[in-house]
Amino acid sequence: MSNQSLFTPYRMGDLELPNRIVMAPLTRMRAQSHDHVPTALQAEYYAQRASAGLIIAEATAISPEGFGWADTPGLWTEEQVRGWRRVTDAVHAAGGRIIAQLWHTGAISHPELLDDAQPVSASNVDPGQISVTRSGRKPTVTPRPLTKGEIEVTVADFARAARNATKAGFDGVQILANYLYLISQFLNATTNLRQDEYGGSFENRSRFLFEVVESVLGAVDAPRVGVKISPMHEGGAFQANDETLPVTEYAIQKLGAYNLSHLLLMGNTTDFTGTPLEKLANDGMFHHFRPLYKGTLIANLKMDRDRGNRLIAEGLADLVAFGRPYIPNPDLVQRFAENAPLAEIDWETVYAAGSHGYSDYPTYQSS
Numbered sequence: 442m443s444n445q446s447l448f449t450p451y452r453m454g455d456l457e458l459p460n461r462i463v464m465a466p467l468t469r470m471r472a473q474s475h476d477h478v479p480t481a482l483q484a485e486y487y488a489q490r491a492s493a494g495l496i497i498a499e500a501t502a503i504s505p506e507g508f509g510w511a512d513t514p515g516l517w518t519e520e521q522v523r524g525w526r527r528v529t530d531a532v533h534a535a536g537g538r539i540i541a542q543l544w545h546t547g548a549i550s551h552p553e554l555l556d557d558a559q560p561v562s563a564s565n566v567d568p569g570q571i572s573v574t575r576s577g578r579k580p581t582v583t584p585r586p587l588t589k590g591e592i593e594v595t596v597a598d599f600a601r602a603a604r605n606a607t608k609a610g611f612d613g614v615q616i617l618a619n620y621l622y623l624i625s626q627f628l629n630a631t632t633n634l635r636q637d638e639y640g641g642s643f644e645n646r647s648r649f650l651f652e653v654v655e656s657v658l659g660a661v662d663a664p665r666v667g668v669k670i671s672p673m674h675e676g677g678a679f680q681a682n683d684e685t686l687p688v689t690e691y692a693i694q695k696l697g698a699y700n701l702s703h704l705l706l707m708g709n710t711t712d713f714t715g716t717p718l719e720k721l722a723n724d725g726m727f728h729h730f731r732p733l734y735k736g737t738l739i740a741n742l743k744m745d746r747d748r749g750n751r752l753i754a755e756g757l758a759d760l761v762a763f764g765r766p767y768i769p770n771p772d773l774v775q776r777f778a779e780n781a782p783l784a785e786i787d788w789e790t791v792y793a794a795g796s797h798g799y800s801d802y803p804t805y806q807s808s
C-alpha cells in the first residue's frame with residue numbers, strides 16, 4: 442500500500458481510476474504500414490501497461506487526409522476498429538482503462554503519405570517542420586488551405602473517429618489540439634492567415650477547435666471526451682508569439698464550460714526564456730492554468746514520482762501523465778509504489794519495428 446497522492450483513486454468523468462498515474466500518448470510506429478491497423482503486438486504492449494490509472498493510446502488518424510506519420514494507426518475503417526478492439530479487449534482483460542487520441546496532422550503530413558496529394562491546413566503556410574514518411578524524415582511542404590466545405594467534412598470525420606473509438610471498445614477519446622497538428626495550425630496566427638470566420642481574432646482561430654469538440658460531443662458523452670492543449674514554443678512557424686498565450690487562455694476557459702472528462706496540459710517542451718511564455722516555465726504552466734480550468738487537469742512533461750505527488754498535493758493537478766518513463770517501464774505504477782529504480786530508454790528502438798524495445802522491457806522483479 443502507498444500513501445502517495447499518486448495512489449489515491451480518482452473519478453474522471455464516468456471512469457473510476459484506481460490511481461492517478463496516466464500513461465501519456467506515445468507514437469511508436471508499430472501499426473501495419475499499408476492499412477494503418479493496430480497489431481497484436483500493440484495489444485500486448487498496452488496490456489503490459491494496464492496498471493496505469495488511465496492509458497491514453499497513441500495519436501490515431503481520424504481520416505486518410507488526416508494521416509501524416511508513417512506506420513501509425515487510424516480509426517476510419519472497419520479493419521482499424523477491429524484492430525483497436527483487440528487492443529482495448531487486452532487492456533480491459535488486464536484490468537485497465539484506455540482512451541483513444543484523435544489526430545489530424547494537417548500540414549505535418551507529406552505527399553508521400555497522401556498518395557501524392559498536397560497536405561491540407563488552415564492556410565498555405567509551410568510549418569517548417571519534419572514529416573516522418575515511410576522513406577524517412579523529410580522537410581514539410583506548403584499545404585493547401587481547407588475550403589469551408591472541407592472544414593465541415595473534417596469536423597464530421599472527428600465525430601466518425603470518436604464513434605469508431607466507442608465501437609472499438611475505448612473508454613473515451615482525447616482530441617489532440619496541441620503540438621504542430623491541424624487544430625494548432627488553426628490556433629496559431631503564423632499558420633492561419635484566413636480571412637473568413639476561421640481566421641483573424643483568437644475567437645475565430647479557435648472556431649475550428651470548438652466545432653471539432655461539439656461534433657465529437659455529438660458522438661461521445663462529455664464525461665468521456667478530453668482535450669490535449671497547451672501553449673508551445675517550437676521551431677519554424679510554431680515559435681511562440683504574442684498571440685500564443687491569449688488564444689490558449691481563451692480556448693481553455695471556454696473548454697471549461699463543456700463538462701469534459703479532462704484537459705491534458707503539457708509543461709514547457711522547450712526553453713521558454715525570452716519568449717512570451719517565459720512565466721509558464723516549469724510549474725508556471727500549472728499555476729497559470731489551474732485557476733482558469735475547474736475540471737480534471739492532467740499535468741504532463743518531465744514528471745517523476747516526487748513531482749507528481751507534489752503537484753497533486755498542492756492542488757495544481759488531479760492526475761499526472763508520464764510519457765517517456767512508460768516506454769521502458771511497463772510496471773511504472775509498481776515501481777512508484779515500491780520506490781524502485783526506473784529503467785532507461787533505448788532510443789534506437791523507440792521508432793522502430795517489432796517487439797524489441799517495445800514489448801520486451803522487463804518488469805522490475807525480473808530485471
Ligand SMILES: Cc1cc2nc3c(=O)[nH]c(=O)nc-3n(C[C@H](O)[C@H](O)[C@H](O)COP(=O)(O)O)c2cc1C
Pocket residue numbers: 465466467468469499500542617669707741742743744762763764765766791
Ligand atoms: C516517442 C514519443 C512519442 C510521442 N507521441 C505522442 C502522441 O502520439 N501524441 C501526443 O499527444 N504526444 C506524444 N508524445 C508526447 C508525450 O505524450 C508527452 O507529452 C511528452 O513525452 C512529455 O512527457 P514526458 O516528459 O513524461 O515524456 C510523444 C512523446 C514521445 C517521447
